[in-house]
Amino acid sequence: MRITKLGAAAAVAVLTTVSLGACTAASDDGPVTISFWHAFNADSSEVAVLEDTLIPAFEKAHPEITVEQVAVPYDELHQKLITAVAGGTLPDVVRADIIWVPELADLGVAEPLEGLMPDFDDIAGSVYPGALATAEWDGQHYGLPLSTNTRVYLSNPDTYEAAGIAVPQTQDEVADAAAAFAANGVYAFADNDLSGWNILPWIWSAGGDLLAPDLSTADGYINGPESLAAIQLLYDLYAGGAIPPIIVQGGQDGTEDGLANGDYASVMNGPWAYPIIAGSFPDVTLAASQVPSGDGGSISVVGGEDVVIAAASEHKEAAAEWVRFLVSPEAQRALAEVGQMSVLSDLGPEMVGIQPYYEQFVEQLATARPRPATPAWPEIDQAMKTRLQAAFLEGDDLQTALDELAAQIDDILAAHE
Secondary structure: OOOHHHHHHHHHEEEEEEOOOOOOOOOOOEEEEEEEEEEOOOOOOOHHHHHHHHHHHHHHOOEEEEEEEEEOHHHHHHHHHHHHHHHOOOEEEEEHHHHHOOOOOOOEEEOOOOOOOOOOHHHHHEOOOOHHHHEOOOOOOEEEEEEEEEEEEEEEEHHHHHOOOOOEEEHHHHHHHHHHHOOOOOOOOOOOOHHHHHHHHHHHHHOOOOOOOOOOOOOOOOOHHHHHHHHHHHHHHHOOOOOOOOHHHHHOOHHHHHHHHEOOEEEEEEEOHHHHHHHHHOOOOEEEEEEEEOOEOOOEEEEEEEEEEHHHHHHHHHHHHHHHHHHHHHHHHHHHHHOOOOOOOHHHHHHHHHHHHHHHHHHHHHOOOOOOOOOOOHHHHHHHHHHHHHOOOOHOOOOHHHHHHHHHHHHHHHHOO
């Protein structure tokens, strides 16, 4: 959805009347220009909001600061940031995937915000705790959440009606539903790999975990009884033909088409699934519910982006003004209009008014958790996906596989000490 010129003009008028935080002007001497890198598509509605609404409003309120936005393709942005470290060409502010922030902090790329922003605690207290946790590393926060999302259980009501059963509310009910769908040639559930993004909601909801709370070890956690039970559930469904082979093949497209076509009864997916399905299957109605619960409750995974200030920035206070503005309620509302869920918990009810299908996502965000905030995460995630894929394909004993995985993860953690 693109904001119209009239709507953008009205938004600018509103945005420029708002107080942008404790600091109302940058203290850099004279006019400054700050660069803002992001991975929005250059011709997207998000960039239109940046260009037509947010940047004009910010610059009107801060005539001494000019913001230059630079769109960088997502697949290139991470490498570009790492390369820029050596070349000294980092932007002042970057919209970073949440899984990159601990790495950027560990490399000394990102500036801790507690000391830079006097009002940091006030702003941090207004965002979802799970989203805020994505920007924390070694006791400090190296960014603030800019947008957030999570995964919920999306189902095709027609497949459930044909099977004569209700959408599962618990993990046990997911297992029980498999036989009813098998009789109709339908997969009970589908997902497209065994990465942490996909399997952590099952593990957490079962009461398990991947790492110790202090991120020091995987032993006793990923190979503990609760985590084993969650992985066993998925394996049994896969081995029994209730989950399609795409879960072990990797690199597959999303599961939206299979859900809409009735090949999959349910998937776990984010709010982006709605416009994708509406574009290709306008007559399909989805049913959304919370992640099937277990002994740990119903817990999903946090996604989204954080906004980070480069430690090398020569205009940190101006950059902090831009960050403060992006997390303001008015800017968050403007971004929500084009599909970016707000990180501000108080705006949850408004999100449902902007997009009714946000309702289950807003509810799920209350308990959603981030993937482990460690610079070792990319290696851990790859190790987990690879070992579980082999176990599923070869029928390995899962306890043995998870014991081996725990030892491998501990080696990765030790290498990052």
